[in-house]
Amino acid sequence: MSDFYSLLGVERGATEAEVKKAYRKQAMELHPDRNPSHDAEERFKELTEAYEVLRDPQKRASYDRYGKAGVGRGGGGFEYHHVDLTEALNIFMRDFGGLGGFESLFGGGAARAPGEARRGQDIRVTVRMTLADVATGVRRTIKLKTLDACEHCGGTGARKGTSAAACSTCGGNGEVRRAARSMFGQFVQVAPCPTCAGAGTVIRTPCEACRGEGRSRSERTVQADIPAGVSTNNYLTMRGQGAAGPRNGSKGDLLLLIEVDEDDRFERQGEHLATDLPLSFSQAALGGTFAVPTPWGTEDVVVASGTQTATVVRLKGKGLPRLGQSGRGDLHIRINVWTPERLTAQQEKIFRELAAHEGEPPTHDKGFWSRVREAIG
DSSP states (O other), X not given: OOOHHHHHTOOTTOOHHHHHHHHHHHHHHHOTTTXXXXXXXXXXXXXXXXXXXXXXXXXXXXXXXXXHHHHTSOGGGOOOOOOOHHHHHHHHHHHHTTTTSHHHHTTOOOSSOTTOOOOOXXXXXXXXXXXXXXXXXXXXXXXXXXXXXXXXXXXSOBOTXXXXXXXXXXXXXXXXXXXXXXXXXXXXXXXXXTTTTTSSEEOXXXXXXXXXXXXXXEEEEEEEEEOTTXXXXXXXXXXXXXXXXXXXXXXXXXXXXXXXXXXXXXXXXXXXXXXXXXXXXXHHHHOEEEEEEETTEEEEEEEOTTOOTTOEEEETTOSOBOTTSSSBOOEEEEEEEOOOSSOOHHHHHHHHXXXXXXXXXXXXXXXXXXXXXXHHO
């Protein structure tokens, strides 16, 4: 299968807006309703598959690391699969159906079916986490101020004891059609009904509590289980936990955007961590066992005698869990030999005696992260 970036014609560092723009441009050209070529449908589906992965930061990160195999693992609550034509068309209409773009070229109306209740809005909430939370996963209680179905009318928008009536303008279809002529001949324009706004029904006697909207402001809490191994800018989608749609319309989704607080003790690269271990000259020369921090608590590490500064010691499996997979990353410990800034008279005497017996210092050949990359493989 072609590389997703090549399919969309974008660089690997492209922003989400650039990915979306590139997809829209090509999708407009390849849409089966507009392009009669025999391979347009297949190319449209492939293009949409690439877009669905690269528009999602979590899927994109996995694809960048593992390629197609990465997005096929099902990690992080998603599972890659080849989309059929119906899914591809729905994805296109989901993201571009309301922009006055493609559907307007063919006389289409709203993205939803005529008379279908409108879907509620998605809600975005930022969830802050510590590195310890990332290590174990965490359950969070999310308090939402949103719109839910009106309790007085049951979400219908009509006063109790009454009901909505079919719209007399569109006959309950939610659409109005108007014939017009142009230099190319006669054509039919289809648009949402101006009376009922495409709902197909009108409220003669509105609910006094929600004024016919069918929803009212409320507060509720949602329990969210955030898996171990997440990173900043990962997000979780909780289906049907967003705002209620007008007049019993379906609920939107709750999108939890993850932000992981920096931990001064560690540097993070995916599931791997790095930390510094400062040692005195005598400790590095003699070696010993020293305590180092990990996301799981303090761990003892053995440092061999004669260890040089910038040496990297690896503690296997003491990093962070791999998102959606088994196993953990590693903790890489960089040895830093520090030099005392002020010496007592006795210390100076000892160091002068030692200097007379020291050999030549070692040469530095590689940087810290070069050593880490070699250890990671």
